Amino acid sequence: MSLLEVRGVTKEFVTRGEGAMARKSVFTAVDKVSFEVALGETLSIVGESGSGKSTTARIAARLLDPIGGSVVFDGQDVTRARGKDLARFRNNVQVVFQDPFSSLNPRYTVERIVTAPLTYQGITPKGGRQAYAQELMERVGLNPDHCRRYPAQFSGGQAQRIGIARALAVNPKLVICDEAVSALDVSIQAQVLELLMRLQRESGFSYVFIAHDLAVVRQISQRVAVMNRGRIVELGTRDQVFGAPRDEYTKTLLAAVPRINPEWDAKRRQKEAT
């Protein structure tokens, strides 16, 4: 059974042109999108800016309500879940956003930030909040003694590790990464990707990984969905999508990639061979 099933979700936005006489128009940002994610796998969603990736991710995370279709998690239809059912879903599905600084409250210590998901759920960790925050910091490769610092005292890559630590606090089954490494320098990006992959090996959760950078997607995914104008135009294993794309749009997208980072590719091949 799939962990997450997104079934034919649709989302429209009402837009208004410029000027006093401008008419409203309805724009379909996500159009009958369906995909499944198994426990422990990484499904990436790629596509150009505006293709509907983030809207799809937000629907899957129940941060946006679709106008049609459904979201099923662990066999339960959670499309309209409220109260306890929604809280259970939020416990199992966490999101890591693109800009670490705007998603971390600058007035809170890291200890408070990373343990916040537990606070929302009314859970007090065994050994206390500080010890748990320190454990989370260690898991994401940060100095546990820096728990009492504030977000501004960290670099961009470190701040994103804090965002990842917060996502891990409730032991989720699914982590949705919405352009989670896009804002980072290439070398830092590689380190954070390695971290994401290590955490998945250790804990066995799934990722929905939203990205426009195909080199990154090739590195991290087992399966890839390609979006264009609100629709999934191709969905297959990483090797099928990258090696033998069927859809014309996918072919164009792949042809536009300047280069796949050869170092990552060599590392991946080496890993797969062992």
Ligand SMILES: Nc1ncnc2c1ncn2[C@@H]1O[C@H](COP(=O)(O)OP(=O)(O)OP(=O)(O)O)[C@@H](O)[C@H]1O
């Ligand atoms: N709240 C909103 N109101 C109106 N239009 C929106 C809203 N959110 C998204 N859109 C539009 O929906 C379309 C899809 O946006 P979305 O952010 O999902 O795309 P994306 O593929 O994630 O792009 P990007 O990589 O630039 O974030 C875009 O045309 C965007 O302008």
